[in-house]
Structure formats: C-alpha cells, structure tokens
Amino acid sequence: MNKNYLFLAILMIILAGGLLILPERTNYTQINPEDLLWDIIQPSRYVTTDQVAKMLIEQDPTLELIDVRCAKEYNKFALPNAINIPLDSILSPNYSDYLGIEDMNAVFYCNDDILADQAWVIAKRMNISRIYIMKGGLNCWIKTIIQPTPPPETASGDEFDQYDFRKGASMYFTGASISAPKSDSKSQVTIKRKKKTTATAGGC
Secondary structure (H helix, E strand, O other): OOOHHHHHHHHHHHHHHHHHOOOOOOHHHHHHHHHHHHHOOOHEEEHHHHHHHHHOOOOOEEEEEEEEEOOHHHHHHHOOOOEOOOOHOOOOOHHHHHHHHHHEEEEEOOOOOOOHHHHHHHHHOOOOOOOEOOOOOOHHHHHHHHHOOOOOOOHHHHHHHHHHHHHHHHHHHHOOOOOOOOOOOOOOOOOOOOOOOOOOOOOO
C-alpha cells in the first residue's frame, strides 16, 4: 500500500474517532471502521476540477457543492451555486438537510484538500453516501480552470482537448468574451450567473 495513502488513512481514522467526543451529536448509524478505512484509500472519492467545471457548465441538477471554509472566505469567493457549511458546523442539526439528499452528489471543497477531507470523513462516518472531494480545492481550480497553462507542442491530442475545454471553461466562469465559432459544430456559450446560497454565517 502507498505510504501516503496509509498515512492519510490513519489520520482520517483519528479524526473520525474524534467525533465520539463532540457534544450534541445527532443520532446516526456509524459506518464500520474497516469500511471507513477502505473508503478512505479509494481514489474514487475525489472528483477533478474539470469534472466539477463540466457539471456546472451543463447545470447538472445532481451536483451539490459544499464550501467548508469559514463564512468570511466564502463571501470573498466561492464556486457558483455553492452553499457554505463551515467544517465546525458540519454536524449541526441545522444543516442536516444539506447532507444525504437523495439522488444528489455532494462535493466538498476548500482552498486545498485538508478541510474538505475532514468534512468527507465526518459525513462518511455518519454513513452518508454519494459524497466527494474536489481534488486540490480552489487552488487547483484557479490553476486548471481559471488560468490554464497551454500544453507543450509534444503533448497528446487528449491534453490539447483538455486545454481547449479549460480555455472555454475559463471564459465561462470569468465572463470573458468568446469569439464566434469558426464552424457550425460549436455553439457560443451563454454566461448565466446565479446568486450564491449561504447555509450558515459561521465564523473563521
């Protein structure tokens, strides 16, 4: 087993064990520790920034973005339609309606992976399914979606296709003007902004 995965798994188990001493916990069926450990080491619990961007552009109705940073950071910048549930409020009964929604895929994110990882473990320990982490967080979002880097000339066709998608996504999310398509095979992207939804006004 990869040593990094093993270290992360041990860390997540310790964090999950800490839930036992938190006050005012709501009753839930806890996942078996062995199952939790297995789920922690699965790369399938992560989604990429490209996948999130595609779901947002296509307005995927099953996507639920959950920003686990504090309200101050969320109010400065957040992904479109994301709700704010700070990590220290993730177990609060006030926000239980936002977790475990049938047919919804909840994607946790923060600036990197740390807080989102902890939120994922807490939710998984509560036996909530269809939960994911946006790999790399907002730092990766800026690097890959908002300011994508052109691939080298020796890159594969798939890498150039990915870069083309990221350029289009950057235009979509920043509101930059998009030139008319050279052929009728592509249609111009329409920018449609929606207000952010705040689930809580928690602090840093």
